[in-house]
Amino acid sequence: MLQIKNLHATVDGKEILKGIDLAVNTGEVHAIMGPNGSGKSTLANVLAGRDGYEITQGTILYNGQDLSKMAPEIRAREGIFLAFQYPVEIPGVNNIYLLKAALNAVRKHRGEPELDAVEFLALVRDRMKVVAMKDDLMSRSVNEGFSGGEKKRNEIFQMAVLEPALAILDETDSGLDIDALKIVAGGINQLRNRERAIVLVTHYQRLLGYIVPDFVHVLADGKIIKSGDRNLALQLEEKGYDWVKQETVAA
Amino acid sequence: MNGTAIHHYLAEYHRREASNNTPWLQEQGLAALEKFRNNGLPTTRQENWKYTDIGALARTGFITADARHNTIEHHRLDAVRIKGLDCYELIFINGQFSPTHTRLEGLPAGVMVESLGRSLPNPSATVREHLNRYADNDNYAFTALNTAFLTDGTLLVIPANAVIEKPVNLLYISNRQDQTLVSHPRNLVILGANSRATLIESYIGLDKAEYFTNTVTEILAGEGASLEHYKIQQESERSFHIGSTHVTQQKDSRYVSHSISLGGALVRNDITATLGGNGSETILNGLYMAGDRQHVDNHTLVNHLQPNTRSEEYYRGVLDGHARGVFNGKIIVHKNAQKTDARQSNANLLLSDNAEVDTKPELEIYANDVKCSHGATVGQLDENMLFYLRSRAIDEETARSLLTYAFADDVIRRITLQPVRDRLEYSVIGRLPDASLIREFV
Ligand SMILES: Nc1ncnc2c1ncn2[C@@H]1O[C@H](COP(=O)(O)OP(=O)(O)OP(=O)(O)O)[C@@H](O)[C@H]1O
Ligand SMILES: [Mg+2]
Numbered sequence: 150m151l152q153i154k155n156l157h158a159t160v161d162g163k164e165i166l167k168g169i170d171l172a173v174n175t176g177e178v179h180a181i182m183g184p185n186g187s188g189k190s191t192l193a194n195v196l197a198g199r200d201g202y203e204i205t206q207g208t209i210l211y212n213g214q215d216l217s218k219m220a221p222e223i224r225a226r227e228g229i230f231l232a233f234q235y236p237v238e239i240p241g242v243n244n245i246y247l248l249k250a251a252l253n254a255v256r257k258h259r260g261e262p263e264l265d266a267v268e269f270l271a272l273v274r275d276r277m278k279v280v281a282m283k284d285d286l287m288s289r290s291v292n293e294g295f296s297g298g299e300k301k302r303n304e305i306f307q308m309a310v311l312e313p314a315l316a317i318l319d320e321t322d323s324g325l326d327i328d329a330l331k332i333v334a335g336g337i338n339q340l341r342n343r344e345r346a347i348v349l350v351t352h353y354q355r356l357l358g359y360i361v362p363d364f365v366h367v368l369a370d371g372k373i374i375k376s377g378d379r380n381l382a383l384q385l386e387e388k389g390y391d392w393v394k395q396e397t398v399a400a
Numbered sequence: 401m402n403g404t405a406i407h408h409y410l411a412e413y414h415r416r417e418a419s420n421n422t423p424w425l426q427e428q429g430l431a432a433l434e435k436f437r438n439n440g441l442p443t444t445r446q447e448n449w450k451y452t453d454i455g456a457l458a459r460t461g462f463i464t465a466d467a468r469h470n471t472i473e474h475h476r477l478d479a480v481r482i483k484g485l486d487c488y489e490l491i492f493i494n495g496q497f498s499p500t501h502t503r504l505e506g507l508p509a510g511v512m513v514e515s516l517g518r519s520l521p522n523p524s525a526t527v528r529e530h531l532n533r534y535a536d537n538d539n540y541a542f543t544a545l546n547t548a549f550l551t552d553g554t555l556l557v558i559p560a561n562a563v564i565e566k567p568v569n570l571l572y573i574s575n576r577q578d579q580t581l582v583s584h585p586r587n588l589v590i591l592g593a594n595s596r597a598t599l600i601e602s603y604i605g606l607d608k609a610e611y612f613t614n615t616v617t618e619i620l621a622g623e624g625a626s627l628e629h630y631k632i633q634q635e636s637e638r639s640f641h642i643g644s645t646h647v648t649q650q651k652d653s654r655y656v657s658h659s660i661s662l663g664g665a666l667v668r669n670d671i672t673a674t675l676g677g678n679g680s681e682t683i684l685n686g687l688y689m690a691g692d693r694q695h696v697d698n699h700t701l702v703n704h705l706q707p708n709t710r711s712e713e714y715y716r717g718v719l720d721g722h723a724r725g726v727f728n729g730k731i732i733v734h735k736n737a738q739k740t741d742a743r744q745s746n747a748n749l750l751l752s753d754n755a756e757v758d759t760k761p762e763l764e765i766y767a768n769d770v771k772c773s774h775g776a777t778v779g780q781l782d783e784n785m786l787f788y789l790r791s792r793a794i795d796e797e798t799a800r801s802l803l804t805y806a807f808a809d810d811v812i813r814r815i816t817l818q819p820v821r822d823r824l825e826y827s828v829i830g831r832l833p834d835a836s837l838i839r840e841f842v
Contacts, residue, residue, distance in 0.1 A: 239785050250840065251794065258793075311792075
């Protein structure tokens with residue numbers, strides 16, 4: 150589904166990604182861990198197509214198509230979803246209307262009929278249960294005045310409605326309290342299936358205790374320096390990033 | 401240039417003199433004309449007009465509209481009226497009162513809503529006492545011009561303790577005529593003690609007509625009175641609109657203004673509010689949107705004369721194309737006006753590299769125990785918001801429209817009168833790309 154080869158990318162002219170190779174197949178869950186500033190969010194933004202993030206070398210293929218030529222909205226319609234590390238507040242743009250427009254744009258792109266207000270609301274009611282979304286958040290402006298945890302929950306709620314093929318979740322766990330983490334992780338697990346790939350960016354083994362990944366990668370200084378299975382996350386928890394870095398230097 | 405303009409308006413004055421049927425006003429008219437003759441039209445050398453060049457207006461030989469210019473096809477009014485608004489209504493075509501279209505049934509006893517022109521030949525004591533008393537002919541050249549040419553407009557008098565629930569809607573419509581016209585509408589609004597009213601002034605241009613509206617509204621809010629005032633400016637894209645509102649407030653009165661400026665090629669709106677009584681309050685909300693080569697200038701002056709007065713001003717501007725916006729908000733807190741609370745904010749959104757705005761707060765504070773704040777910003781659409789929307793499958797153009805709308809709507813949603821708010825939201829969205837999609841959002 151996703152094939153990243155020797156990806157180099159700059160942000161405002163500064164090279165942040167320095168040769169990333171990663172292959173993600175449908176049905177897989179990949180965790181990406183790594184120190185602050187190593188380029189995890191940069192990778193997520195490059196995949197979502199943010200302006201100012203320039204690919205200088207390498208390729209990203211998504212279902213065989215060159216992603217670099219696609220506008221962000223087309224990527225979204227093709228099934229790529231980014232849950233933001235810092236979801237932005239958009240005063241004056243209603244949460245629920247945005248979601249309806251988003252869903253219908255996706256459906257139209259797929260050649261499916263758009264949902265009317267009644268059908269849409271029924272779907273929303275159903276998906277709210279996935280992350281136990283509070284009613285009153287729905288009618289507010291996008292993320293406006295939401296608490297940190299509520300914003301994260303809203304991102305996963307959007308994912309539940311949009312049903313993306315590839316979900317990139319950037320530190321969705323940070324900012325969630327212990328109970329909320331359990332609920333949101335449970336929601337993500339419900340959304341996990343054989344057609345969908347999930348890339349989880351996280352700092353904590355705790356999340357991976359709930360959502361068991363198929364692969365774990367360590368991103369440091371713009372490169373994936375080690376990959377493994379879920380045990381790698383446990384080892385990292387125990388030994389820290391220095392251990393991997395030293396190991397790669399030694400190798 | 402000024403010489404030509406002065407000469408032109410003097411000639412226009414004398415051309416019409418014969419038809420003047422208001423001898424009692426003549427002296428004031430002549431005095432105003434004299435002021436105009438001495439001061440001329442403003443130039444960019446004057447601080448108050450620094451960014452607004454009215455050269456094109458001054459060079460045009462506008463013909464003063466009269467009773468002959470009162471024609472409109474009846475069906476066109478339906479498009480202009482505000483849908484779903486239950487109101488009293490006076491309609492003026494090119495500044496000329498159109499009695500056939502008036503809607504005044506059920507007006508509460510004692511409340512006066514009528515054509516000012518019709519009341520001038522036999523003026524009531526109220527008209528004699530108040531007309532031309534609150535307007536500032538000395539400092540506003542266009543107000544002096546309006547006073548000199550004063551023939552019609554609206555008289556609204558609300559007696560003490562009266563409350564009129566239905567808004568009074570004044571529709572000033574300009575359409576294409578065989579000459580390039582100027583009209584000088586004059587409105588006089590007198591609110592008795594503890595009375596309450598809602599007034600809407602709409603200026604609407606049809607047929608891409610080229611004309612000049614020079615309007616003046618004088619308002620007196622008596623003790624404890626409350627006025628909600630809407631000014632909706634949707635003049636034609638080739639027109640000139642110069643309007644000033646002069647408000648005088650007595651003790652504990654409240655004046656709320658919503659000034660929405662969407663049309664016109666060259667527009668200048670002045671509001672001066674004088675908080676002349678203890679505990680009085682002024683709220684000024686404003687939105688200006690301009691594109692192409694439109695020029696829109698909003699000047700406000702809030703005068704805190706007495707203690708415990710409060711003012712709150714909130715203006716937003718959206719400028720696209722080669723448009724130019726000007727905002728100048730002046731607050732004067734006089735020596736006696738202790739415990740004044742004055743707030744002002746102006747935010748501008750520039751949608752194109754060629755759009756421009758000059759914004760300037762001016763505070764003059766002569767009292768020592770006051771709370772004053774002001775802020776002005778000029779910015780573009782937020783890249784993070786744009787990306788967020790696009791990452792949710794929304795087209796770039798739609799996302800831009802949506803964020804622009806949200807910015808403008810921050811002013812419009814302060815409007816409590818739902819039909820007016822609906823109409824304005826509709827008009828604002830209509831200016832944006834992808835209008836039909838945005839409508840689904842709101
Ligand atoms: N606009 C920018 N200009 C210059 N450097 C930038 C810009 N944006 C990000 N960076 C830098 O890129 C590097 C990678 O940032 P990124 O946000 O991808 O890190 P991260 O791995 O997600 O970190 P964290 O775990 O803290 O979220 C950081 O050093 C950051 O300062
Ligand atoms: Mg990050």
